[in-house]
Amino acid sequence: DVKVTQSSRYLVKRTGEKVFLECVQDMDHENMFWYRQDPGLGLRLIYFSYDVKMKEKGDIPEGYSVSREKKERFSLILESASTNQTSMYLCATRRTTNEKLFFGSGTQLSVL
């Protein structure tokens, strides 16, 4: 079974703090994704990476950056957290295109 591990289940940060969300997968998957889920808005893609050191913007990249230095690890960075970034953050991986995504358990981030 694919295991996608997100470093924290719950996180509380202050406005203006730099926030790191980490995601690690154990299946040598090429593609990794960061989504956020908000009530009534579904899952929205922030960034994705199709290979090591490669990254592409998703639908809502503003206020975020990412890093993929190793194949198994994909980090989401909030440079200066704001209250509108309070959300459930979901990491996902996929072996290649046209295959299903495997999701982590999510990180519920609250920015106060």
Add this chain to the structure above:
Amino acid sequence: DQQVKQNSPSLSVQEGRISILNCDYTNSMFDYFLWYKKYPAEGPTFLISISSIKDKNEDGRFTVFLNKSAKHLSLHIVPSQPGDSAVYFCAASAPGAGSYQLTFGKGTKLSVIP
């Protein structure tokens, strides 16, 4: 512009009856469709998928139907069980450069009443 639409935010069904969740899409390039199920405070889990070369795919109690001409797909759950109560997301992808991305609908919250 929403390319994948789930027009029913919620659905209530009696245990043992059929649940039908609907999804419409606007991008005619979409050729691969998936359904995910999500419980609160957990990540989505894959349920079932269908490619555009088929019009039906079945897995146990779950069946997905695809009507390409209508740009419509549906998920049928028969019989519905209380454990099926969750949010269901429809997702789609297109071939080519866009195939890196899955586009998700906003979800339908299914409640199965015992």
